[in-house]
Amino acid sequence: MTIEFEDGFAAEKLFNQGYSYTYDDVIFLPHYIDFPTDAVSLSTKLSRNISLSTPCVSSPMDTVTESYMATAMAALGGMGIIHSNTTPPEQADAVRSVKSRRVPILSNPVFKSPDSLIVDQFDDDSLPCVIVTESGTATSKVLGYVFKSDWMSLSDKEAKLVDYMHTVDSKISVPWNYDLAQIDAYLKQQDHDFVLLEKEGEVVDVITKQEVERVKGYPKLGKGTVGSDGKWMVGAAIGTRQSDRERLEHLVKAGVDVVVLDSSQGNSIYQIEMIKHIKQTYPELDVIGGNVVTMYQTQNLIEAGADGLRVGMGSGSICTTQEVCAVGRGQATAVYKVSSIAARSGVPVIADGGISNSGHIVKALTLGASTVMMGSFLAGSTEAPGAYQYKNGYRIKKYRGMGSLEAMTKGSDQRYLGDTAKLKIAQGVVGAVADKGSVLRFIPYTMQAVKQGFQDLGASSLQSAHDLLRSKTLRLEVRTGAAQVEGGVHGLISYEKKAF
Ligand SMILES: NC(=O)C1=CN([C@@H]2O[C@H](COP(=O)(O)OP(=O)(O)OC[C@H]3O[C@@H](n4cnc5c(N)ncnc54)[C@H](O)[C@@H]3O)[C@@H](O)[C@H]2O)C=CC1
Ligand SMILES: O=c1[nH]c(=O)c2[nH+]cn([C@@H]3O[C@H](COP(=O)(O)O)[C@@H](O)[C@H]3O)c2[nH]1
Ligand SMILES: [K+]
Numbered sequence: 001m002t003i004e005f006e007d008g009f010a011a012e013k014l015f016n017q018g019y020s021y022t023y024d025d026v027i028f029l030p031h032y033i034d035f036p037t038d039a040v041s042l043s044t045k046l047s048r049n050i051s052l053s054t055p056c057v058s059s060p061m062d063t064v065t066e067s068y069m070a071t072a073m074a075a076l077g078g079m080g081i082i083h084s085n086t087t088p089p090e091q092a093d094a095v096r097s098v099k100s101r102r103v104p105i106l107s108n109p110v111f112k113s114p115d116s117l118i119v120d121q122f123d124d125d126s127l128p129c130v131i132v133t134e135s136g137t138a139t140s141k142v143l144g145y146v147f148k149s150d151w152m153s154l155s156d157k158e159a160k161l162v163d164y165m166h167t168v169d170s171k172i173s174v175p176w177n178y179d180l181a182q183i184d185a186y187l188k189q190q191d192h193d194f195v196l197l198e199k200e201g202e203v204v205d206v207i208t209k210q211e212v213e214r215v216k217g218y219p220k221l222g223k224g225t226v227g228s229d230g231k232w233m234v235g236a237a238i239g240t241r242q243s244d245r246e247r248l249e250h251l252v253k254a255g256v257d258v259v260v261l262d263s264s265q266g267n268s269i270y271q272i273e274m275i276k277h278i279k280q281t282y283p284e285l286d287v288i289g290g291n292v293v294t295m296y297q298t299q300n301l302i303e304a305g306a307d308g309l310r311v312g313m314g315s316g317s318i319c320t321t322q323e324v325c326a327v328g329r330g331q332a333t334a335v336y337k338v339s340s341i342a343a344r345s346g347v348p349v350i351a352d353g354g355i356s357n358s359g360h361i362v363k364a365l366t367l368g369a370s371t372v373m374m375g376s377f378l379a380g381s382t383e384a385p386g387a388y389q390y391k392n393g394y395r396i397k398k399y400r401g402m403g404s405l406e407a408m409t410k411g412s413d414q415r416y417l418g419d420t421a422k423l424k425i426a427q428g429v430v431g432a433v434a435d436k437g438s439v440l441r442f443i444p445y446t447m448q449a450v451k452q453g454f455q456d457l458g459a460s461s462l463q464s465a466h467d468l469l470r471s472k473t474l475r476l477e478v479r480t481g482a483a484q485v486e487g488g489v490h491g492l493i494s495y496e497k498k499a500f
Contacts, residue, residue: 129194
């Protein structure tokens with residue numbers, strides 16, 4: 001006997017009532033489980049031609065994604081988008097750096113000639129050692145090395161490197177594309193403390209035993225996001241100015257796999273012309289347009305040729321766009337609306353901004369997105385740019401909006417060069433986030449939590465979640481203020497929140 005009843009709302013009905021809902025406003029009703037958590041696959045598409053095994057993308061912000069973050073995201077099966085708040089050659093170098101290794105470790109070694117002195121260079125916390133080569137560049141013969149500890153214990157800081165460096169008498173390099181297991185085996189076999197990664201006669205990086213041990217302690221990595229060239233895939237952000245066409249040339253030469261047109265309001269004549277230019281000049285290159293939050297914006301960018309779309313206006317943790325400009329949309333509504341149109345053309349959607357827990361990721365992916373893009377969620381990690389600082393007893397990293405006055409002023413005034421006569425208005429803030437450790441550790445745990453959410457919904461893949469959404473099998477409700485309080489921890493005098 002089948003009983004006819006109606007419980008909860010279909011997304012189509014819920015999101016057509018004139019409210020702008022964000023992730024916390026809505027809740028899914030659980031469905032039926034007939035598979036284990038491990039049967040859930042989160043593999044997905046970033047854009048028409050790029051597949052990922054993990055639906056995570058790091059945001060093109062100068063406190064989130066440079067080469068270190070991008071290598072880690074690729075190693076996790078996601079993707080990093082290198083920010084454009086640098087000169088075009090610097091941004092292209094960051095792309096090359098990602099493509100010149102197959103381990104999520106990056107020590108950015110400094111090269112010196114035998115006659116040089118190191119004055120204070122080791123003050124920078126991130127520099128573990130200096131490599132001494134014949135000419136002092138990465139492309140000449142390696143003669144020796146000096147560790148930070150060697151230099152720190154030196155009484156005469158004016159001594160030449162040649163006088164106290166460790167000389168290299170045997171080969172201490174491996175090919176650039178060795179993976180972690182191969183490097184580990186080599187270090188053990190040779191009993192070395194470190195090894196150089198070498199590519200076409202150039203030292204690309206120094207990998208220490210300590211770093212290999214650190215990464216081995218994290219959840220096991222899969223194959224990662226590797227392109228047909230056998231290299232890690234990486235994206236880069238560009239703008240829509242004339243000068244960005246030149247920037248794009250640098251990036252394409254460096255081997256960039258996808259470009260993201262980085263704008264708060266993507267539905268503009270500038271972006272449409274840029275998409276057309278890219279599709280005409282580099283037909284093989286995927287281009288992601290955005291940001292968009294409405295069906296109309298979506299339709300325009302898809303017609304122009306976008307291979308993927310980035311969704312979110314004002315939803316980011318550092319964003320003030322909705323306050324300053326009075327435009328934007330609640331992120332849950334935006335993701336649902338944009339995805340429902342984009343799906344008709346098979347264009348994948350990136351839910352960008354507003355992610356602060358695994359539940360938000362489940363909501364974004366179930367409401368139609370194919371990936372999530374994160375800023376604040378990643379900015380406190382080991383792999384984010386910048387050094388840790390201490391503030392009020394917390395270990396923190398700086399995190400700032402790309403539309404903050406500080407970010408706009410930093411070098412990247414190019415974006416606004418033509419507008420020097422105009423008054424500059426910030427649409428973002430400068431802040432800080434807490435230390436979260438390595439993304440190599442917390443992203444796998446976060447993805448496990450997302451898989452549990454999918455299991456509760458009865459969805460074993462992103463496609464099946466989207467099918468449940470569109471067939472109206474997936475039911476939702478809006479949470480009242482009290483329901484949101486109830487859904488969180490409440491009624492305790494104190495507690496510690498530890499997810500894994
Ligand atoms: N997702 C979000 O809610 C927001 C994100 N942001 C971030 O801040 C950064 C800056 O964003 P936007 O200010 O939107 O950058 P944008 O480069 O799109 O726009 C800056 C200004 O330049 C103008 N412009 C762009 N191309 C032009 C061309 N070819 N000719 C003449 N004028 C042109 C735009 O109309 C706008 O007035 C980006 O990284 C963006 O992701 C900023 C605000 C909101
Ligand atoms: O209004 C804004 N002013 C800004 O200065 C700004 N900078 C970044 N973004 C956007 O925020 C996203 C990251 O958001 P989360 O920290 O919430 O992940 C990013 O991915 C961007 O879409 C900005 N939005
Ligand atoms: K905001």
